[in-house]
Amino acid sequence: MEIGSGRFPEPPYCAVIFTSRRTQGDRDYTATAERMIALAAGQPGFLGVDSVREGSELGITVSYWRDEDSIAAWRRNAEHTEARESGRRSWYEAFVVQVAKVERSYAFQRPPAAQRP
Amino acid sequence: MEIGSGRFPEPPYCAVIFTSRRTQGDRDYTATAERMIALAAGQPGFLGVDSVREGSELGITVSYWRDEDSIAAWRRNAEHTEARESGRRSWYEAFVVQVAKVERSYAFQRPPAAQRP
Numbered sequence: 691m692e693i694g695s696g697r698f699p700e701p702p703y704c705a706v707i708f709t710s711r712r713t714q715g716d717r718d719y720t721a722t723a724e725r726m727i728a729l730a731a732g733q734p735g736f737l738g739v740d741s742v743r744e745g746s747e748l749g750i751t752v753s754y755w756r757d758e759d760s761i762a763a764w765r766r767n768a769e770h771t772e773a774r775e776s777g778r779r780s781w782y783e784a785f786v787v788q789v790a791k792v793e794r795s796y797a798f799q800r801p802p803a804a805q806r807p
Numbered sequence: 808m809e810i811g812s813g814r815f816p817e818p819p820y821c822a823v824i825f826t827s828r829r830t831q832g833d834r835d836y837t838a839t840a841e842r843m844i845a846l847a848a849g850q851p852g853f854l855g856v857d858s859v860r861e862g863s864e865l866g867i868t869v870s871y872w873r874d875e876d877s878i879a880a881w882r883r884n885a886e887h888t889e890a891r892e893s894g895r896r897s898w899y900e901a902f903v904v905q906v907a908k909v910e911r912s913y914a915f916q917r918p919p920a921a922q923r924p
Contacts, residue, residue: 693826693828693865693900693902693903697903701905705822705824705907707822707824707869707909709857709869710810711810713917740826740865740867742859742860742861742866742867743859743861744859744860744861748810748857748859750857750859750867750869752824752826752867752869777915782915782917783810783916783917784810784914784916785810785914785915786814786912786913786914787912788818788822788909788911789910789911789912790822790907790908790909790910791907791908791910792824792905792906792907793906793907793908794905794906795903795904795905795906796903796904797901797902797904798894798895798899798901798902798903799900799901800899
């Protein structure tokens with residue numbers, strides 16, 4: 691995971707904020723989640739993704755896209771559609787999807803000399 | 808942490824996506840992070856916050872605000888300003904702040920009867 695300036699283009703671009711709480715048990719969740727990230731990375735307009743989960747509790751995944759058309763095309767992807775159905779059928783207790791337009795951003799990167807103050 | 812419909816107003820509203828990587832050692836980080844969430848929750852226009860970190864690795868915090876004015880006022884808060892300075896001085900290797908406007912959202916909540924299929 692790369693954090694810092696230069697990772698994304700200048701705003702505006704789109705972010706999909708996916709906040710979720712899992713059910714118990716894996717049932718192919720982990721493998722599918724990894725597959726979806728790899729598959730998304732190959733889609734036109736994909737800019738990046740960050741995903742963090744605390745055990746089986748709260749998870750936040752933010753994927754970044756060039757524009758709304760890129761998001762719509764990814765949503766129509768057959769394998770992604772099937773994964774979303776499995777999500778509702780068995781993997782998630784609850785989730786919220788929020789589609790947002792990033793309007794500005796700024797980044798901080800610790801200078802190497804100051805890494806261990 | 809509450810996930811699901813009814814948590815937020817209808818879009819549009821604002822999201823601040825804070826993605827970060829920590830340095831080693833706590834140095835008051837945990838206490839200050841908790842204090843900042845409590846303090847933010849008392850600000851005008853605050854809608855909610857979700858925060859997840861995997862150990863000392865990647866962390867994602869998304870705070871939600873009614874409008875840009877609410878974000879600007881929170882940014883001017885003296886205690887928050889001081890915490891941001893500590894963040895650059897010692898807590899973070901790197902971070903990115905992205906300010907976004909949420910344009911649409913949808914939520915899923917598993918029905919109680921189907922909780923354990």
